[in-house]
Amino acid sequence: MAEFKYSNIEKEMQAYGFDKVIKSHCRMCHGGCGTLIYIKNGVVKKIAGDPDCPINHGTLCSKGIASAQLAYHPDRLTYPVRRVGAKAGGKWERISWDEALDAIAERILNTKDKFGAESIVMGYGTGRENEAAIYRFANLLGTPNVLTAGHFCYGPRIATSIITCGTNPVVDYENDPKCIMLWGNNLVISNPDEYKGEPFSASLSKGAKLIVIDPRLTRAAARADIWLQLRPGTDTALAYGMLNVIVNEELYDKEFVANYVHGWEPFVRRINEYSPEKAARITWVPKNKIIDAARLYATTKPAGIQWGVAIEQQINCADNDRILMAMMGITGNLDVPGGQMLFRPPKINNVGTFGAHKMLAKEQAAIRLGGDRFRLAANFGIINPKCVWDAIIKEKPYAVKMLFLISTNPMLTRANAKKVREALEQIEFMVVSDFFLTPTAELADIVLPAATWLEMDYVGDFWKRHGYLLPRRKAIEIAECRSDHEMLNDLAHRVGQEEYWWDTFEGGLDYILEPMGITWQDFKKMDYIRGDVRYQKYKEKGFATPTGKLEIYSTLLEKWGYDPLPQFREPPESPYSTPELYNDYPYTLITGRRLPGFFHSENRQIPWLRELHKDPVVEIHPQSAQKEGIHEGDWVILESPRGKARQRAKFFEGMDPRVVSAEHAWWYPEKKDPDHGWDESNINILTDNSFANCDPAMGSTHVRTLLCKIYPAKK
Amino acid sequence: MTIHEIYIDDQECWGCKTCEVACKQEMNAPEGVKLIVVSEDGPKIVGGAPDFTYRINMCQHCNEPPCADACPEEAIAKRSDGIVVMDYELCSGCRACIEVCPYDAIDFDDDKSIARKCNLCHHRVDRGLIPACADNVCLAHCIHFDDSNEKKKRDNMLAS
Ligand code: SF4
Ligand code: SF4
Numbered sequence: 001m002a003e004f005k006y007s008n009i010e011k012e013m014q015a016y017g018f019d020k021v022i023k024s025h026c027r028m029c030h031g032g033c034g035t036l037i038y039i040k041n042g043v044v045k046k047i048a049g050d051p052d053c054p055i056n057h058g059t060l061c062s063k064g065i066a067s068a069q070l071a072y073h074p075d076r077l078t079y080p081v082r083r084v085g086a087k088a089g090g091k092w093e094r095i096s097w098d099e100a101l102d103a104i105a106e107r108i109l110n111t112k113d114k115f116g117a118e119s120i121v122m123g124y125g126t127g128r129e130n131e132a133a134i135y136r137f138a139n140l141l142g143t144p145n146v147l148t149a150g151h152f153c154y155g156p157r158i159a160t161s162i163i164t165c166g167t168n169p170v171v172d173y174e175n176d177p178k179c180i181m182l183w184g185n186n187l188v189i190s191n192p193d194e195y196k197g198e199p200f201s202a203s204l205s206k207g208a209k210l211i212v213i214d215p216r217l218t219r220a221a222a223r224a225d226i227w228l229q230l231r232p233g234t235d236t237a238l239a240y241g242m243l244n245v246i247v248n249e250e251l252y253d254k255e256f257v258a259n260y261v262h263g264w265e266p267f268v269r270r271i272n273e274y275s276p277e278k279a280a281r282i283t284w285v286p287k288n289k290i291i292d293a294a295r296l297y298a299t300t301k302p303a304g305i306q307w308g309v310a311i312e313q314q315i316n317c318a319d320n321d322r323i324l325m326a327m328m329g330i331t332g333n334l335d336v337p338g339g340q341m342l343f344r345p346p347k348i349n350n351v352g353t354f355g356a357h358k359m360l361a362k363e364q365a366a367i368r369l370g371g372d373r374f375r376l377a378a379n380f381g382i383i384n385p386k387c388v389w390d391a392i393i394k395e396k397p398y399a400v401k402m403l404f405l406i407s408t409n410p411m412l413t414r415a416n417a418k419k420v421r422e423a424l425e426q427i428e429f430m431v432v433s434d435f436f437l438t439p440t441a442e443l444a445d446i447v448l449p450a451a452t453w454l455e456m457d458y459v460g461d462f463w464k465r466h467g468y469l470l471p472r473r474k475a476i477e478i479a480e481c482r483s484d485h486e487m488l489n490d491l492a493h494r495v496g497q498e499e500y501w502w503d504t505f506e507g508g509l510d511y512i513l514e515p516m517g518i519t520w521q522d523f524k525k526m527d528y529i530r531g532d533v534r535y536q537k538y539k540e541k542g543f544a545t546p547t548g549k550l551e552i553y554s555t556l557l558e559k560w561g562y563d564p565l566p567q568f569r570e571p572p573e574s575p576y577s578t579p580e581l582y583n584d585y586p587y588t589l590i591t592g593r594r595l596p597g598f599f600h601s602e603n604r605q606i607p608w609l610r611e612l613h614k615d616p617v618v619e620i621h622p623q624s625a626q627k628e629g630i631h632e633g634d635w636v637i638l639e640s641p642r643g644k645a646r647q648r649a650k651f652f653e654g655m656d657p658r659v660v661s662a663e664h665a666w667w668y669p670e671k672k673d674p675d676h677g678w679d680e681s682n683i684n685i686l687t688d689n690s691f692a693n694c695d696p697a698m699g700s701t702h703v704r705t706l707l708c709k710i711y712p713a714k715k
Numbered sequence: 716m717t718i719h720e721i722y723i724d725d726q727e728c729w730g731c732k733t734c735e736v737a738c739k740q741e742m743n744a745p746e747g748v749k750l751i752v753v754s755e756d757g758p759k760i761v762g763g764a765p766d767f768t769y770r771i772n773m774c775q776h777c778n779e780p781p782c783a784d785a786c787p788e789e790a791i792a793k794r795s796d797g798i799v800v801m802d803y804e805l806c807s808g809c810r811a812c813i814e815v816c817p818y819d820a821i822d823f824d825d826d827k828s829i830a831r832k833c834n835l836c837h838h839r840v841d842r843g844l845i846p847a848c849a850d851n852v853c854l855a856h857c858i859h860f861d862d863s864n865e866k867k868k869r870d871n872m873l874a875s
Contacts, residue, residue: 015842046740051851058851062736065852188729188854197729198854205727205856217758219729222767596731608739611746612732654758654767 008051009036016045023050023527025460025472027453028063028070029191029599030126030154031055032460034528035064037475044068044454044476052527054174054468055461059198062597066608070452071478075605075669076435077449078479087425087443090674097480100446101487104404105494107429108141111402117142118367119401121388124148125408126191126600128450129458129472130484133508134406135355135381137488140497144360144368145400149413150382151374152700154193156312158465159380159698160321163556166544167342168465169328171304173199175338179209179300181293183324184235185308186218190594192308194466200306209300211293213238215590216619216661217654226293231284232590232659232705233571236316238290239323240568241279243271245294246331252298253332260538261329262545263553263564270565282568284656298331302338310704313592315693317700318376319566322554326566329550335536343467344531347515351463354512356500357381367398373691374699375560384699385414386689389423403430406484407450409440412601412665415689415701416642417682433484436605439667439678449481456483457505457520459512467531471524562697572693573707575658585640585707587624591683592664592704605669616666616681619652620710624660628711635713638662640686640706646713647681660710664703718797719840719861721849722869723771727857730755730769734848734858741836741847748822750774750833751848771858773848774799774820774833782812782821782832790830798835806830 009021018038025032034053038046047065051058070076080100081092095103111120122138124131126149138146148155161168171177173195180203188197204210204223212224213235221227230238246252247268257264280287297303305328311320325334333339365371370387371378391400403424410420424430424443432444441447458472482490485505492501502508509520516529523529542548546555558564570577574588597609604610618638620630630636636649638660647662655661664684668677679685687703694701730753738744738751750773757767776799783791783799790805791812801812801821808828813821821832836846844850849860859865 011843015839015844049851056854059854059856060733060737060852061731061854062733065733065736065740189731196854197731198856201727201729201855217765217767219767219769222757222765227765596733597736607746608736611739612735652758654765 012038016040018045022473022475023471024453024475025470026060026064026067027128027460027472028067029061031191031193031196031464032470032472033060033064033196034470035060037454039475042476044071053470054528055466055470056196056198059196061196062609062612063599063603066597066603066606067452067454069606069608070435070603071454071476073435073605076478076481077437077447078481079449080480081447083445088674090442092447097482100448101491101494104431104446105491107402108495111429112141115399115401118145118364119399121145121147121400121403123403123405123408123410125410125413126153128407128453128484129460129463130406132351132354132463133485133488135357136500137492137497139356139360140492140500141495142361142364144364144371144381145383145388146381147383147385147388150380151377151384151698152313152317152703153309155377155380155382156317156321156698156700157307159376159382160318161325162380163376163545163554164322164325164551165329165334165342169325169334169340169342170194170465171306172302172338172341173203175302176206177203177208177302177304177338179211179297179303180204181211181213181297181303181305182220182224183213183305183307184310185306186214186220186594187306187308188220189596190308191599194464209296211297215655215659216593216652221654226289226296228285228289228293229656231282231656232588233314233316233574233702234283234568235311235314235320236323236566236568237274237279237282238285239320239327240271240274241276241283241290242294242297243323243327244274244276244279245291246298246327247271249295251295252330256332257330260543260549262547262549262551262555267326267552267565297327301332302336303331303333304338304340310592312700313702313704314700315569315572315695315702316567317695318698319568322552323566325550326552329552334550335538337535341533342537343465343533345462345467346469346529346531348462348469349512349515354508359500370699374694374697376557376562376697377699379560382699384694384701385410385420386691386694386701389419392423392427401428403427405430405440406433409434409438409601409665411440411678412667412682412684415684415687415693415703417679417684418643419689433487436669438601439674439676442674442676448487449479451478451481451483455481456485457509457524458483458485459509459520459523462512467533468528469523469530470528471526473524557697560697571705572688572702574705578707581641581707585709587708587710588659589638589640589686589706589708590659590661590704591687593619593661595663598665601665601667604667616647616663617650618647618663618710619650619655619661621653621655621657621659622651623657625649625651630710630712636710637713638683638686638708638710640708642688643685645681645683645685660708716795717861719835720797720866721776721835721846722859722862722865724857724859725768725770727855728753728769728771729855731854733852733854734771737847737850737852741839744822744831745824745826748824748831750822750831772818772820774835775818776835781815781817785811785815787811794837798837798840800834800837801830801832803829803831
């Protein structure tokens with residue numbers, strides 16, 4: 001265990017007369033960097049990176065630095081409110097925490113009594129590390145329905161890796177990978193899990209080879225030894241093309257394949273269906289590049305695949321994840337130094353245990369919404385959003401009567417936003433916990449003021465797969481804001497769950513740490529704790545799968561009635577799958593290009609971050625722009641069969657002219673009416689949420705590629 | 716006397732703009748005023764291959780600063796340690812410096828009606844700290860201040 005130490009701090013304190021500095025752990029995105037929070041007169045004056053943190057080594061991103069502007073934002077909700085009058089009427093009355101929690105508790109108990117616990121859906125977005133507490137509350141309440149981003153973000157990596165190799169394989173940057181394949185990920189400007197951009201960048205500076213798979217020319221693509229500019233949505237076919245080379249040129253690890261792989265022969269048969277020529281035809285990537293990339297990746301060791309959410313928000317979600325795991329495994333890169341590690345956390349009550357999944361009655365788990373349809377997801381407690389909207393609107397297979405949404409803004413971030421809005425207008429009772437009155441919160445009955453990461457104690461990253469735990473230490477308090485964990489701990493006492501919760505949530509932190517024989521007060525004094533790092537554990541114990549092997553051929557998927565091997569499906573809307581639609585909607589639209597400073601729908605009201613991007617921007621190739629009569633900087637309309645959104649055109653030659661690239665989750669906090677411009681630039685008005693547009697096993701909505709038209713907006 | 720030096724390796728830059736926000740945190744420049752600016756360069760074809768880079772622009776702390784000569788208020792001066800400092804108390808907002816800066820590194824603060832530029836965080840440097848943008852914020856570690864190893868590396872590169 002590392003010592004708690006300061007570095008370069010004393011001079012900083014002297015120069016500015018700060019009263020104190022608190023080491024903490026940022027949570028402005030999906031993973032956390034170590035931070036130093038400088039305080040004067042009780043106010044956060046400066047945020048810097050913690051040089052001793054193994055995740056970021058003192059560097060930060062713009063979001064972390066701007067956190068104080070979030071905490072002290074004048075528009076922040078700082079006390080609970082209850083809606084007065086119609087939904088989206090914008091009229092609220094201040095209530096006390098007791099009034100709020102009593103009203104919510106009463107509603108929960110009545111609804112459970114009348115319609116069953118399953119009629120109450122809990123939900124969170126790309127959470128504030130509140131997921132374990134939310135699952136705990138839901139499971140103890142008896143509802144199997146927790147609506148998260150997990151169907152199409154990170155959840156698939158966890159679910160597919162558990163059934164394929166036991167846990168999520170993470171690139172071992174600390175041992176210098178010699179080759180990195182960046183697949184649908186741009187971790188230097190986005191919000192990556194586990195490690196951040198810093199160690200990746202350092203590996204490249206030390207000379208690692210780089211392969212980038214991306215439809216857009218990013219800086220990483222420009223720096224790459226090989227850039228594969230694929231047709232959006234064809235990742236599985238590209239991976240098969242590369243595997244064809246790796247297998248037929250015998251570049252794989254024969255010893256590993258002979259001893260540790262389940263399903264090699266059928267996999268090779270499937271691989272042989274995808275010659276590099278065929279893969280080239282499907283993916284638009286030249287055959288030679290596919291071959292070169294396959295050779296470079298398979299022969300440069302150790303190698304890591306840095307993957308991201310782009311390949312998960314697709315119909316091929318689970319199979320994309322699984323085929324990449326197959327590639328890591330057969331090239332001998334799984335669980336080796338500098339390769340792709342199956343790290344283990346320290347001995348703790350982990351996120352699954354804390355989530356109290358075992359406390360949910362079997363009969364309740366059996367009626368999880370969409371459970372019979374998306375069986376991989378259901379086995380991991382994950383549901384598809386459309387199942388919830390349908391249950392609200394059509395009351396099928398049963399009625400959902402209450403939503404309890406914590407840090408999520410689904411009107412901006414889930415597919416077919418108009419349908420989402422319709423469901424939120426219809427739901428009988430909705431509670432939201434958030435920092436601001438977002439467009440989603442404006443439809444709630446009660447809104448609770450949530451605390452930022454600066455305002456809470458927590459065991460940071462305890463559910464992540466790099467094996468580290470990092471203390472998040474409370475630095476400030478803002479008015480009546482409360483962390484979601486404290487809020488649920490309190491509410492739990494009001495709905496009869498007190499036996500399973502604590503006097504204060506610090507008891508929950510002690511519970512996480514208890515197996516190590518330490519308390520939160522002990523942990524607070526440390527920099528971090530890491531689980532033991534051991535390599536090639538499979539040699540002694542096998543992989544933690546039913547066969548004990550790397551299950552390229554998944555026995556569990558087979559049992560659940562799915563293709564046990566990764567399968568390529570053509571995107572549901574594309575020039576090839578829907579040629580007639582393509583006549584009217586002649587561009588492939590990709591959505592969700594990441595922007596430094598924003599985290600999905602968050603941060604548009606933070607001055608330093610909004611200054612980085614004033615307006616939503618759609619990138620279009622100048623050739624296509626000319627064809628459509630679009631000038632650089634114009635407002636343009638993007639349209640799909642579901643609806644329209646407007647963004648500003650930016651010319652970008654680093655993309656195939658047949659592709660346009662829009663930004664996601666835009667709303668306008670500066671518009672003070674209760675709509676906040678939610679339907680003006682919202683790309684999810686265009687995306688499709690039909691079940692046919694979802695991964696059949698994971699239920700992930702294919703929001704990343706669709707067909708659109710694009711034309712100048714009328715002045 | 717040490718002559719201070721800041722060096723940014725554009726080739727390593729990822730365009731994350733953390734340095735811009737670190738500068739905002741330190742200098743609190745109003746919206747629209749940037750003392751360090753990260754901009755896109757490309758896409759373009761370089762040597763037959765597609766290229767795309769970021770460029771970081773800030774005051775170059777010129778050896779013979781034309782802005783200092785141009786300023787009628789004598790608000791800009793080069794210090795003996797190399798830092799070109801603009802004194803905001805003396806600035807009258809005439810914009811003469813903006814006209815002459817060859818690097819387009821001076822911005823105008825409409826609220827206060829004064830010019831603003833990077834003063835290389837001299838208030839930090841004078842206290843033994845390094846400028847905010849160079850203080851280990853950059854994930855690419857591409858902003859170097861008074862870094863003798865980095866200087867050696869560069870001199871070798873130029874020599875070879
Ligand atoms: S912090 Fe570094 S990588 Fe990010 S924009 Fe600035 S120079 Fe580039
Ligand atoms: S402001 Fe412009 S001219 Fe003046 S020192 Fe800086 S770069 Fe040179």
